[in-house]
Ligand code: HEC
Ligand code: HEC
């Protein structure tokens with residue numbers, strides 16, 4: 001028998017670290033050899049056939065559906081000992097076992113095993129193509145992240161959030177899901193977990209299929225650094241968008257709130273707080289498509305705004321959303337002199353006058369918030385981080401879009417909002433607003449105004465923003 005060079009190196013390495021090593025296999029994907037390895041070295045812990053059973057009756061996760069469950073590169077990585085452990089507290093935490101090192105095989109043995117699984121351990125319940133990864137939007141993944149928390153998933157599984165591993169390490173780690181799972185298996189698992197792990201501590205979430213899809217989409221982005229999100233506004237519907245059809249949709253659906261000519265004065269408007277946006281004042285051509293698409297397709301809450309702005313996806317469909325956006329862009333160009341039409345009066349440049357002070361009806365933060373002070377020291381890095389969030393990266397929308405690049409409240413959306421966005425350059429007003437008040441409004445939003453909630457921003461990012469906002473005061 002010939003022993004390849006790779007095998008010798010593999011052998012030297014594995015013996016060195018004292019892990020299990022299996023005798024060499026011939027190069028061709030050797031099914032009978034794979035079977036032998038499984039019989040000799042795997043079945044004492046793993047089941048390869050049978051029905052789903054409780055974790056409390058097993059020694060290791062079932063490999064019954066191994067041919068459908070994993071992405072091949074992850075499987076090879078796992079079998080050759082290159083992947084992080086999955087059960088931080090050991091698979092059988094109830095036996096107070098410490099997690100042990102998993103047996104390791106060589107690269108070629110791992111490939112033979114992967115081939116074997118693909119051949120013999122496909123799960124007929126999994127529909128190939130049931131979950132289309134190329135259709136996951138950033139919004140959907142963000143919604144999935146929220147649903148993951150709202151449905152207690154974080155209580156028993158770990159995920160990666162902003163580079164930190166969070167969550168209860170009770171069951172399997174999900175922070176590399178995108179590298180590990182086949183999306184169709186994951187989706188099928190989600191449809192009814194008890195088909196795979198009954199009586200194991202797993203729970204059944206009360207989620208609709210769109211919610212499940214959002215969670216699966218989100219999980220598939222975990223650990224996938226170059227995940228390519230689907231951008232619906234690049235779809236054929238948008239290429240074929242018609243201003244004429246959009247005009248009809250506007251009349252039928254939008255004018256009841258936004259008014260026939262976009263002045264925010266439709267019949268429903270009198271009873272609404274906040275008021276429907278004054279479309280006539282918004283330069284739609286300049287708004288990011290992602291923002292416009294999300295507010296119209298997914299509704300006000302998708303961008304942290306009022307739930308009285310409906311989600312239109314079911315009513316008018318993808319083509320209707322594309323058409324009405326085309327109509328908005330063709331029709332509304334914003335007020336000619338930007339935010340000058342609003343109540344804001346700006347001080348003559350150079351003078352530190354009180355004239356810039358806006359009537360502030362903003363709700364007062366609770367005392368516990370008002371007592372807070374910025375825990376971060378000002379530094380160039382902190383200001384730079386705050387600036388990036390303010391000008392570009394804050395989600396659902398960059399602050400500059402409303403508060404303006406200079407922070408003077410004259411962003412391109414400023415003129416569409418009543419009350420107008422706060423003018424952070426006005427020192428005479430800003431000096432009397434405590435840090436804790438700013439913090440509270442950024443986190444919660446200002447009910448009844450265009451100021452949306454940024455509840456998704458971690459505390460330290462909000463404090464970076466506050467330092468930046470303070471640096472704008474003149
Ligand atoms: C001593 C028991 C034991 C042996 C022998 C063993 N495994 Fe495992 N295996 C485990 C445990 C326990 C886990 C759970 C991983 C963890 O705890 O991080 C696991 C995890 C796995 C996983 C990932 C399962 C999942 O979906 O979470 C695969 C794949 C796997 N083993 C394949 C094999 C193969 C192939 C062999 C034989 C070469 C083998 N194992 C031998 C105990 C064993
Ligand atoms: C009360 C604890 C608990 C909660 C809450 C929970 N899980 Fe689980 N989860 C488990 C257990 C236990 C298993 C069984 C797998 C194992 O540990 O052997 C499991 C298995 C899984 C698996 C399959 C893992 C694999 O590799 O076989 C996925 C995916 C999963 N859960 C996702 C979720 C999602 C999504 C939610 C939220 C809707 C959720 N879980 C909520 C405990 C929990």
Ligand code: HEC
Pocket residue numbers: 249250253254255256257258268272274275276277292295296300304305306307308309310312324413416449450
């Ligand atoms: C039931 C009333 C209602 C209807 C009908 C309605 N909207 Fe709205 N819309 C609102 C309200 C209220 C807001 C303001 C939300 C806020 O500021 O929190 C809003 C905001 C918006 C915005 C966001 C502007 C901004 O401030 O960022 C856009 C764009 C928009 N609507 C488009 C539409 C389109 C297009 C239609 C028709 C397909 C439509 N709306 C139908 C109530 C409505």
Ligand code: HEC
Pocket residue numbers: 360361362363389390394397398399400401402403413417419420421422433437438439441442446449450451452454465
């Ligand atoms: C869609 C428009 C819009 C966006 C985007 C926006 N704001 Fe606002 N913001 C407003 C409006 C309108 C007000 C005035 C609210 C009021 O008068 O109660 C406001 C008020 C505020 C206030 C004043 C609080 C007070 O007590 O006076 C702060 C602080 C603030 N915004 C911070 C931010 C930050 C930071 C961001 C970005 C992370 C941001 N805003 C993004 C519209 C917006």
